[in-house]
Amino acid sequence: xxxxxxxxxxxxxxxxxxxxxxxxxxxxxxxxxxxxxxxxxxxxxxxxxxxxxxxxxxxxxxxxxxxxxxxxxxxxxxxxxxxxxxxxxxxxxxxxxxxxxxxxxxxxxxxxxxxxxxxxxxxxxxxxxxxxxxxxxxxxxxxxxxxxxxxxxxxxxxxxxxxxxxxxxxxxxxxxxxxxxxxxxxxxxxxxxxxxxxxxxxxxxxxxxxxxxxxxxxxxxxxxxxxxxxxxxxxxxxxxxxxxxxxxxxxxxxxxxxxxxxxxxxxxxxxxxxxxxxxxxxxxxxxxxxxxxxxxxxxxxxxxxxxxxxxxxxxxxxxxxxxxxxxxxxxxxxxxxxxxxxxxxxxx
Numbered sequence: 001x002x003x004x005x006x007x008x009x010x011x012x013x014x015x016x017x018x019x020x021x022x023x024x025x026x027x028x029x030x031x032x033x034x035x036x037x038x039x040x041x042x043x044x045x046x047x048x049x050x051x052x053x054x055x056x057x058x059x060x061x062x063x064x065x066x067x068x069x070x071x072x073x074x075x076x077x078x079x080x081x082x083x084x085x086x087x088x089x090x091x092x093x094x095x096x097x098x099x100x101x102x103x104x105x106x107x108x109x110x111x112x113x114x115x116x117x118x119x120x121x122x123x124x125x126x127x128x129x130x131x132x133x134x135x136x137x138x139x140x141x142x143x144x145x146x147x148x149x150x151x152x153x154x155x156x157x158x159x160x161x162x163x164x165x166x167x168x169x170x171x172x173x174x175x176x177x178x179x180x181x182x183x184x185x186x187x188x189x190x191x192x193x194x195x196x197x198x199x200x201x202x203x204x205x206x207x208x209x210x211x212x213x214x215x216x217x218x219x220x221x222x223x224x225x226x227x228x229x230x231x232x233x234x235x236x237x238x239x240x241x242x243x244x245x246x247x248x249x250x251x252x253x254x255x256x257x258x259x260x261x262x263x264x265x266x267x268x269x270x271x272x273x274x275x276x277x278x279x280x281x282x283x284x285x286x287x288x289x290x291x292x293x294x295x296x297x298x299x300x301x302x303x304x305x306x307x308x309x310x311x312x313x314x315x316x317x318x319x320x321x322x323x324x325x326x327x328x329x330x331x332x333x334x335x336x337x338x339x340x341x342x343x344x345x346x347x348x
Contacts, residue, residue, distance in 0.1 A: 001025065002032070005347065006132025007324055008060035012050035015325045016131070019060060024123055026136045028075040033085050033137075038130035039064030039156035039314070040340035042186065042247045043270065045328050047117060051272045056117045062130030062342075063089045063115035064158040066151045070134070078139045084151065086143045086304065087135060088158035089294050090114060092121045095140075103298040105141075131324065133347055143301050146308025153313025156186060156339040157304060159294065160314060164191035164243065165303040166295035167266045168198060171241050175199035180235075180242035182226070182255060184211050184218075187245035187268055189315060189338040192218045195243075197310055203235065205255070214337065218315075226254065237285065239263055249273045256281035256289060264288045314339045320346035 001022040008019040026032045044061040046052055065087040069079045079085055092113035093100050099107040106112065113121050116129030145154055164187055173179050179200040181191045188204075195202045196219025204220035206212075212223045224231050237260045244255065247269035256265055256277065264287065282289055295303065307313065315338045319327055327340045 002134065002136075004128070004132055004134050006060045006128065007321055007347075008058055008128070008131065009048055010058045012048070012055060012057075016048065016061075016328075019058065021058075021060070021128055023128070023134060023136050024125070026071050026073050027122070027138075028073040029140070030073045030136055030138050031069050031076055031079050031085060031142060032071040033067035033069050033087075033135050033142075035065055035067045035130055035133055035135060035344040036084075037066045037152045037155040037318075038062040038342045038344060039159065039316070040324070040327055040331065040342065041156075041159050042331060043159075045331055046247075046270070046272065048328070052270070056126060058126070059117050060128035060132050061116050062132070063087070064155045064160070064341075065115070065130035065135060066145065066155045066158075067135065073139075076139045078144060079142065084145045084147075086145050086154060086158055087115060087130070087137055087141065088143070088162060088300055091127065091137045091141045099296075102296075104296040106294045106296055131321065131342065133344060140297060143297075143304055145304060148311065149308055149313050152316050152318050152341040152343070154304070154307075155341045156190070156314035156316065157307060158300070160186045160190045160339060161307065162295040162300045162303050163187055163268050163292070164245065165194050165306075166299055167243060167268060167292035168194050168241075169299070170292065171264050171266065173198050173200050173241055177201070177240040178203065178238060180205055180239050180255065180258065181220075182242065182244040183246035183269065184208075184215055184338070185245065185247075185334060186314070186336075186339040187247075189218055191243050191245055192220055193312055195219070197312065203239075232258070241266070243268065245269050247271055249275065251275060252289070253278045253281060256287065259285060259287040261285045262287065264290060267291045314341075316341040318343050322346065
């Protein structure tokens with residue numbers, strides 16, 4: 001076993017604080033890595049405070065991890081010691097169901113092993129996440145990182161990046177498509193960057209007038225205040241695709257009204273209370289309301305490679321580990337542009 005340290009909590013009421021724990025040694029197909037950066041996802045906050053009701057403690061959160069390989073098992077093919085690697089939301093799956101064999105491990109029929117707060121399929125221990133100095137994972141669930149990208153900005157790609165990249169690719173967003181992005185936070189700003197890069201006409205929806213300039217800088221062709229009923233009405237029945245990246249409770253009806261015939265609205269945010277939907281907006285134009293969850297291992301690597309080719313990373317504010325509780329409070333106030341990334345060297 002390897003002595004490890006990080007920031008975690010014993011329950012939903014306690015703030016994150018320094019903790020010590022042990023990780024198992026890497027097996028033949030596994031790597032051990034030193035954590036360099038870890039992104040702070042809103043789902044970390046949901047999980048730490050048990051807002052979804054499925055948390056397991058003690059918990060060390062963090063699932064947007066970039067690090068340096070320290071040990072590569074004897075059968076590892078993708079990595080060598082000293083190489084940069086990245087880990088996302090899931091670190092194992094059954095590997096034999098239909099989704100797994102098609103490289104869509106996020107939809108594993110037997111359930112995935114999460115990066116933290118999940119029973120490890122190898123030894124039954126509780127997985128501990130990236131707010132820590134190290135990690136051990138099978139090479140199938142780790143990714144190579146293009147050498148030209150800033151590593152702090154890469155970390156959020158492992159969740160915010162792939163969570164938005166996957167549905168935009170799945171529903172063929174590109175030239176000639178009018179695409180809406182709802183929310184300009186950690187997920188939304190990545191959706192905006194990708195949709196713009198793919199060549200779509202992108203409309204950013206936001207509740208904040210102050211975000212207009214940023215949205216245009218990030219690639220929006222238009223910015224619409226969702227609180228402006230007149231402005232919203234001008235876009236009725238005009239969108240091919242809308243990606244909703246908001247994790248707070250809100251009405252979907254103003255956006256489903258904007259879908260045209262056979263259009264799709266996909267949800268990637270997970271609010272603690274799920275919305276009630278007027279299905280009349282869907283029935284009247286054969287529109288689809290759907291959801292999407294991160295991406296499989298091949299698609300996540302594809303996304304990272306694409307980001308390397310197009311120099312795309314998340315906009316991050318780098319913080320020391322000791323400011324994580326403050327970061328959680330700022331996250332609730334939407335006081336970050338647009339993702340926190342923890343410099344894990346500060347844990348030392």
